[in-house]
Amino acid sequence: MSGEKILVVEDEKDIQELVRYNLKKETYDVTCADTGEDGLKQAKALLPDLMVLDLMLPGVDGLEVCRRLKRESATAQIPIIMLTAKGEESDIVTGLELGADDYVTKPFNVKVFVTRVRAVLRRNKKEPTEVQGVLRFPELEIHSGRHEVLVAGKPVSLTYTEFNILKFLAARPGWVFTRYQIVEAVRGDDYAVTDRSVDFQIVGLRKKLGQAAERIETVRGVGYRFRE
Numbered sequence: 001m002s003g004e005k006i007l008v009v010e011d012e013k014d015i016q017e018l019v020r021y022n023l024k025k026e027t028y029d030v031t032c033a034d035t036g037e038d039g040l041k042q043a044k045a046l047l048p049d050l051m052v053l054d055l056m057l058p059g060v061d062g063l064e065v066c067r068r069l070k071r072e073s074a075t076a077q078i079p080i081i082m083l084t085a086k087g088e089e090s091d092i093v094t095g096l097e098l099g100a101d102d103y104v105t106k107p108f109n110v111k112v113f114v115t116r117v118r119a120v121l122r123r124n125k126k127e128p129t130e131v132q133g134v135l136r137f138p139e140l141e142i143h144s145g146r147h148e149v150l151v152a153g154k155p156v157s158l159t160y161t162e163f164n165i166l167k168f169l170a171a172r173p174g175w176v177f178t179r180y181q182i183v184e185a186v187r188g189d190d191y192a193v194t195d196r197s198v199d200f201q202i203v204g205l206r207k208k209l210g211q212a213a214e215r216i217e218t219v220r221g222v223g224y225r226f227r228e
């Protein structure tokens with residue numbers, strides 16, 4: 001579990017130091033970069049297990065760093081947690097759509113931050129949760145082949161789109177997806193799903209899921225996440 005390499009790209013020295021100190025305490029192998037250019041260089045050289053990337057950097061900013069890393073096959077798989085300031089929802093959405101894994105808003109609680117780091121590292125190692133076409137959670141089962149959903153053992157009738165949205169979110173518990181990513185994932189050939197209709201579908205889905213409804217979490221200004 002320990003010794004995993006984490007690259008921290010952050011120009012604010014105090015935050016960089018806070019992050020470095022706390023990750024080292026967790027026995028991660030931490031390297032820091034102060035600029036986007038250096039971050040890119042280090043990412044290519046180190047191929048870290050995870051990157052903590054501030055979005056507001058002088059010169060090449062965090063989103064551009066993310067874009068460049070995801071474009072190259074050698075670095076595309078490096079998981080990224082973005083550090084953002086309050087009110088940067090549109091940047092968060094852009095970052096997630098570029099392929100970043102998660103984000104933490106500054107100022108952050110160190111415990112929450114470390115938990116996110118662990119979760120992203122764990123998720124990227126874990127096998128898919130689907131076993132023989134079935135996603136199982138304590139109160140919820142999703143059967144892909146049969147297009148069937150059981151809540152506390154009882155079948156629930158979902159529309160085609162509701163089912164696909166649920167399956168898409170549940171396949172990656174804990175990940176935040178933007179509306180656009182959901183639209184892209186569930187888009188049928190003959191049926192147009194829009195950003196707005198994702199919200200509409202989620203409302204319907206929650207109603208039908210009953211006690212499992214709380215699994216689908218709204219991430220304000222960003223999108224949705226299936227609770228682990």
Ligand code: CA
Nearest residue numbers: 011054056057
């Ligand atoms: Ca900054």
